[in-house]
Amino acid sequence: MKKLTLSIAVLSSAMIFSQQKKDTLKINESSIEEITIVASTRTTQKAENSPQKVEVLGKEEMAEESGIKPAGIASILGDISGVQIQQSSAVSGNSNVRIQGLDGRYTQILRDGIPLFDGFSGGLGVLSIPPLDLQQVELIKGSASTLYGGGAIGGLVNIISRKPADKQELTGVVNYSTLDEKNINVFASKKYKWFGYTLFTGYTHQNGQDVDNDGFSDVPQIRSLVVHPKLFFYPSSNVTITLGWNGSFDKNLGGDMQVIEGNSNMIHQYYEQNKLQRNTYELTYQQNLNDHSKIEFKNSLSHFNRNFSSNDNFLTAEQTNYFSELTFVKIMKNMTWVFGTDFQGNKFQPKEAGIFHIPKFENSSFGMFIQNTLKFDKATIETGLRNDFTNHYGSFFLPSIAVIYHLGKLWAVRGGIGLGYKVPNALAPQMTDYPLESLMPIDLKTTRSEKSIGYNLEFNYKKKFDNGNQIFINQAFFLTNIYHPVIGNIGPENKVLFVNENKPVISKGFDTYVKGVFDEWELYLGYTFTIAKYTFLNNDQFIPLTPKHRLAMTIVKDFDGGWKFGIEDSFTGNQYRINHTMTPSYLFMAAMLSKELGKHITLVLNCENIFDYRQSKKEPLYSGTISSPTFNALWSPIDGRVVNLSFKWKL
Template sequence: MKRLVLFFGLFITTVAALSQTKVVVKTVSSGTGDVVQGVSIALNGKSIKSTDANGLAVLQLANEKSKLSFSAVGFKTQDTTLVAPFPDTLLIQMISAQKELEEVTVVSSTRNNQRIENSPLKVEVLGREEMEEESTIKPAGIASILGDVSGVQIQQSSAINGNSNVRIQGLDGRYTQILKDGMPLYDGFSGGFGILSIPPLDLKQAELIKGSASTLYGGGAIGGLINIISRKPTAKQEAVFSINQTTLKETNYNTFLSRKDKKVGYTFFGGYNYQKAVDVNKDGFSDLSDLKGLVLHPRFFFYPDHKTTVVVGYTGTFEKRNGGDMQVLAGKADATHQYFENNTINRNSWELTAQRNLANNRKLEFKSSLSSFKRRILNNQVDFTGRQTNYYTELSAFLPHNANNLVVGVNATGDQFTKLTNTIPLNNFHNNTVGVFAQESINLQEHTNIEIGLRNDYHFTYGNFILPRLAIFHRINEHWATRAGIGFGYKAPNALAAQNTDFEIQKITSLPSTIKAEKSVGYNAEINYKVEWGVGNELFINQAFFLTQLTDPVVPTAASNGDVSFQNQSKPILTRGSDTYVKALVHEWELYVGYTFTVAERKYLTQNQFIPLTPKHRFAFTIVRDFEEEGFRFGLEGSYNGFQYREDYTKTPGYFFMAAMVEKKFGSHISLVLNGENLLDYRQSKVESLYTGTVTNPTFKSLWAPIDGRVLNLSIRWKF
């Protein structure tokens, strides 16, 4: 009897198997051709499976009529009906539910080929459209557009030369790592004027990670990371030329060219910036320095076969910045009017990257860059010239398997600071690091992704650092999702690292031999809500919380004679708070609202533990509408910065900042943009003098508000 039951069981199973057919489904984006993972597949109205990290799913379909439905966040639902015999492979092209320019399917900073919505590591993207708009508003650099993002503060560190740095989550600028195409850019001596000379017209997008990312990219990404992505060549010849003029005597000329053929391609950016020195508050000193700057960025692309891409590129930045006493700048120095500062900058960078696509969607990638930064600082007290050389080399592999992804790699990075004139007490120094890293992205369930990362860096001066990271993303339902993570980091001490206020280089002393590297641990948690309704209307709300603890912080101390020394503190720096932003698209009106609450404290102090020049409350909004039929685009943005503490423990007032722009398009080739910044004309100089001391020997105060005042600019752009 048992044998008879077994026989009939096997017979029924065999018949059922013979009545089914295996079908392989692959889902890709209709706009870009990129793989779309995590697509939910429903059979006859019942959910049965989701595509894996390679956009693939294997279905067993009965040899009868089958109704399939494919849905994913950010894409329109695709329906199809199959009747036997079925195809072996079914290609489904997912159509974006957003505008093509706003669609960012995959970001490179996560290294895992996941869609941004499902990535355990939170990444915010300023895309191609934002870069093109910024190229007509602030063509010379990306500092302004980065400052529009909640939780990001652009801190001007000098009233004379205009230098600025990027601060994230209340931490100083030296804890934000700047990358270009995944390779480190500016730090230490070469960090001066970094983000001021990155033109937005040359960029595809900018990717921001708030919080620790050191496991992926090494020491320095403690407060956050900004990865700027260069544009790639297009199949059709592309040519853009723009001219910009401001009411504060700034002129910009920019051009971008690109073309791709079967075997070769190229991109080229060239820009020239000219700024006359301006004394906005009429105190006798320049609030905008005299500037002449040239940026060149050619890149050449080679495609030996359909699986291989090789890129060779060069970036040259050449600037002269002169600021100080307006009478001295006019060539009329005398016994009273003597103060000035001249900066001459030559930055030359070379890159070589190669990417090889292997079988089963595996990928091998090589990156290498070499940069030489030379700066001459000339003022009435010192004439100094120094050079910093940076190098970076990385070999990594992307290895998808089943529904998971593995990234492994090894890199070497370093810098060398050399005095070309022996006119400052600071000695030559260098930093060299080798590291290995691995990151596993695991899809536990249909709606849950976990990332486990581990990096081991060996710094030749400060020893070994093991940096683990854990992040999780869970989609509760089609509207709600949540993220959480923890990451470790470190920062090697550097006497020339960015500070909130620039120190005079002739006052900076060498690091003591006993100094240690700073270490950090960062936590983050967030919850998201997204809903779509009608035609093209959507709302996205993100509520995030963060906490970063920095142990053994390296703190500068100025002696009575002005000499600046550095030492570790026994108690940590602690920053914590929340970051809220809302994005909405309603009847073609785009709205962005962000609020950041930050408590940043120096626990090594017994009182007045606040970190100076850090607003506890910061609010920002942007409203944009594109009237396509009329050829107009309108934008309005504003922000409120709450009170900040000065170094002397006094409070600054809070202030509002407003800006507006209108663009008129003439066909598809010409656009005219009128933009106004700081329309309320709020300036720090309206509250207090920008310097103390005498005209001959001034001491400039730290900056907590704009000093350049209201400015209008008119730009015209041609696309050929």
């Protein structure tokens, strides 16, 4: 299921700013104000009081998702209003996170505040981070470049790893689905006086599936292993030192089902295979000072290796991401200052290739930033300044301001504006996956960096009743302009050339939703309206694969005896295909039933896409021949109805 649970802590925070439709509301007054932003704004504060609009999916949501979709976080992110998880390849299963109608390359993905997923390493495997390994996910819609530098034009997703607690924890999840997907995940942690640890290990075994019987895989064959140990040292009560390694190893095989099954011949020969290795090493040092201020140092080195092979091409290449940051947070009576500097970049190195035109390159930046949060009785103002110096594209001055004002106990208004930029990268995730042999390198002499300005404004109303019922109404507006955007154009011999366009990309729209608790029923009704345009085109300016209308509804209830039941419906309106023709709209429905067996065991039965809506029922997924297919862009589900059963055991 796309995710139905939302703890009352998240809902309460959402009553100021959030736009999620999640599950399990636990009605107890002590949890109402507990959700805090731990990393994304660089200051620890309650989410509902943050001037920066940050949406938080907490530990309860991660725990619930680990039984519904244990292999990754794509489903739970796709439930957030204004966020679209778009599959860019039917063969590889690659997907992108798109925010407010913008391409996935404008979304910055962080792990514990560290950018790791960009360029060559920014696509495959990013969304296959198991939720059992996560404390929470923090998401900012709109420009966040003042906080983290280039790349966060559309927004950012910050994935927060779990930390050890005093009580020993050991949790295991076993899952099986009708698509023949098998998952085994285990998490353990413990905090001692001077030492602590967390350890996650997960394995996914997915056999290739041809759902529409056209001879090609709609779900690739996947073998995936994730290992994530972290050590925590506490030399004093004010100091924490963390050492971590995260290793993910994936092998994906898609294409002709006969090839996948080992029966290739002169006709059945098309395939794509990706062998991925990602090793990330992390060191952090945090010291809390006597006046509640703190100093923090982060350092990370990530090595990503991709071995790609197909029936007519091959490529072995690697990308190294590096990041170092030093921050000082000064807390005063009604004011918080953040001073910081960072150095980050990525280096791409091809090793062996058949047909591939992009040489080795390196993008790096040195940044300095300052942030001030000023609190008044009813308002909080957050201002920021950042200056980045890049190795190829000059410097970028990035100011921002965000304000929240409480109009009494029931109403609040929040608004902000920020500048951003994006360094061109021919290997960044695109709306559709271009063949590697078609990509041409960026011309450093003629190509400029993309620049942006983003605005957001929202009005909120919340009301809590004496009988425990609650209602929340949110009306939010957004606008982002991206100037001289770098767009891939198909040239002679189907080469993909990346050039600056002379008019901006514009995304604008609004979210309207109502959510509440009525007699222990949890209800959500939301609508998102998006107009995203390539204004440099003379005709057909709407950005393809971007629905203008999206509507969603969720109903969830906990019953006596440890039972829980939920239904989710969503409507996706018409979209423009790549060739500017219009797709049909469609309805998606899911249902979930769970049962707690005592204190330690939970069973979850989940069904996605009950009506079995598939793009292949409306049009073929490829053209050409079985030996040389051309796959169409994806605008709806292709894996059909899926039922899964999970078993969770928790010590």
